[in-house]
Amino acid sequence: MYLHGTSRINEAGRLEIGGCDTVELANRFGTPLYIMDEALIRQKSREYIEAFRKTGMRFQVAYASKAFCVMAMCRLAAEEGLSLDVVSDGELLTAMRAGFPPERIHFHGNNKSPDEIAMGIDAGIGCFVADNFVELEMLDAIAAEKGAVVKVLLRITPGIEVHTHEFITTGQEDSKFGFDLGSGAAMKAVEIAAGKANLELLGVHSHIGSQIFEMEGFRAAAEKVAKFASEARDKLNVVFPVINMGGGFGIRYVEGDTPLQVEEYVRVLTDAIKNEFASAQYPMPEVWIEPGRSLVGDAGWTLYTIGTQKEIPGVNKYVAVDGGMSDNIRPALYGAQHEAMLANRANDLPEEKVTIAGKACESGDKLIFDLMLPKAQPGDILAVSCTGAYSFAMSSNYNRIRRPAVVFVADGQADLVVKRESHDHMLANDVLPERFQVKGSQEGAAIR
Numbered sequence: 321m322y323l324h325g326t327s328r329i330n331e332a333g334r335l336e337i338g339g340c341d342t343v344e345l346a347n348r349f350g351t352p353l354y355i356m357d358e359a360l361i362r363q364k365s366r367e368y369i370e371a372f373r374k375t376g377m378r379f380q381v382a383y384a385s386k387a388f389c390v391m392a393m394c395r396l397a398a399e400e401g402l403s404l405d406v407v408s409d410g411e412l413l414t415a416m417r418a419g420f421p422p423e424r425i426h427f428h429g430n431n432k433s434p435d436e437i438a439m440g441i442d443a444g445i446g447c448f449v450a451d452n453f454v455e456l457e458m459l460d461a462i463a464a465e466k467g468a469v470v471k472v473l474l475r476i477t478p479g480i481e482v483h484t485h486e487f488i489t490t491g492q493e494d495s496k497f498g499f500d501l502g503s504g505a506a507m508k509a510v511e512i513a514a515g516k517a518n519l520e521l522l523g524v525h526s527h528i529g530s531q532i533f534e535m536e537g538f539r540a541a542a543e544k545v546a547k548f549a550s551e552a553r554d555k556l557n558v559v560f561p562v563i564n565m566g567g568g569f570g571i572r573y574v575e576g577d578t579p580l581q582v583e584e585y586v587r588v589l590t591d592a593i594k595n596e597f598a599s600a601q602y603p604m605p606e607v608w609i610e611p612g613r614s615l616v617g618d619a620g621w622t623l624y625t626i627g628t629q630k631e632i633p634g635v636n637k638y639v640a641v642d643g644g645m646s647d648n649i650r651p652a653l654y655g656a657q658h659e660a661m662l663a664n665r666a667n668d669l670p671e672e673k674v675t676i677a678g679k680a681c682e683s684g685d686k687l688i689f690d691l692m693l694p695k696a697q698p699g700d701i702l703a704v705s706c707t708g709a710y711s712f713a714m715s716s717n718y719n720r721i722r723r724p725a726v727v728f729v730a731d732g733q734a735d736l737v738v739k740r741e742s743h744d745h746m747l748a749n750d751v752l753p754e755r756f757q758v759k760g761s762q763e764g765a766a767i768r
């Protein structure tokens with residue numbers, strides 16, 4: 321299987337990531353366990369920034385924290401000079417507690433609450449990405465109450481369909497996100513935003529979807545954004561100093577996935593922007609992007625312990641692990657694919673085709689189909705690659721399964737960045753009202 325970043329097979333015949341033996345990590349931290357290859361995340365961050373530097377354009381690379389939002393990751397993003405895209409008070413709070421510079425935070429979301437808007441203004445964030453007319457009014461009113469002027473980008477839906485799973489396309493006209501171009505809503509939004517005393521209109525934002533390999537959609541989006549910008553200038557005398565082209569750059573999960581190199585993504589995108597804005601004779605805007613998956617996706621692994629197996633002769637063989645859809649919903653939700661190996665017997669040859677099943681009470685809880693593995697034994701450690709984006713972030717307590725721990729590894733050092741959820745933590749918000757309590761009984765009291 322493909323080994324991303326610092327991962328390799330060590331002399332003991334085990335999978336090693338960031339100089340750490342994964343079997344030792346499993347023993348030390350337990351399984352399921354998310355592991356993040358810190359050096360690979362830093363490398364990707366630097367590739368993005370370096371690629372932009374080469375273009376000579378003014379830019380910001382914002383990490384889309386929805387992909388994997390924990391304090392250590394926000395800190396790492398700050399250290400690497402990235403900006404940060406947040407979409408909720410929870411992500412904003414995580415960033416603030418990690419000491420992320422607020423002026424580099426961009427607040428997204430199609431239904432920001434008044435409290436979230438107030439929180440962003442109080443924190444002094446860099447900008448809001450306004451998604452709809454209701455929000456524009458709310459932003460202006462709350463900013464006015466606070467005596468503030470807030471910077472805004474307008475999210476537009478350019479009407480572009482891309483080749484990716486339908487659930488993760490966002491640029492098409494029929495989308496819950498943004499002001500659409502076709503109906504004139506986007507132009508109306510520019511007019512409104514430009515006329516508000518407490519809003520400073522920075523420009524527009526476009527995000528066409530996620531896990532995209534071909535550049536055609538990005539080129540088309542750049543063309544539409546440039547055309548829209550020059551129309552807004554001509555009609556409303558408004559010039560955008562910033563355009564944000566979103567994220568969506570794909571990664572290699574399995575053989576056959578053909579992502580471009582980061583440098584190429586940036587070069588093709590910025591070339592398209594330069595051409596389009598130059599031919600519209602428009603002052604070259606600052607370009608922002610917001611990659612999530614491509615910064616952290618292939619840096620992540622999940623370790624599981626193999627438990628039971630079930631063979632249906634001539635039909636299928638299930639190998640079950642101690643996690644599943646609760647720590648990685650993507651295969652069940654999008655039919656996402658992953659590669660995997662036995663971390664403790666990394667040199668053993670594959671012998672049989674199996675389905676990796678999770679432990680949730682749900683038939684659809686399958687992580688990998690048709691995986692070739694050596695004959696697995698209970699206690700073997702299964703390592704699934706490319707789980708750095710949207711796995712921990714989308715994890716749940718379904719079946720009251722506790723969320724796994726997350727560890728950052730680098731140069732032989734492993735640091736816990738999220739503790740495994742304890743039973744007490746999982747139960748912390750449950751309330752047993754007085755009338756449900758069993759008076760004078762010890763029933764259920766002793767189990768911890």
Ligand SMILES: Cc1ncc(COP(=O)(O)O)c(C=O)c1O
Binds near residue numbers: 384405490567614
């Ligand atoms: C507005 C916006 N920006 C950035 C991203 C990050 O996308 P990706 O992780 O594919 O780079 C998303 C998610 O699709 C998004 O909705």
Ligand SMILES: N[C@@H](CCCC[NH3+])C(=O)O
Binds near residue numbers: 531654709
């Ligand atoms: N959650 C999606 C990515 C899109 C999320 C952001 N709009 C995934 O796991 O692929």
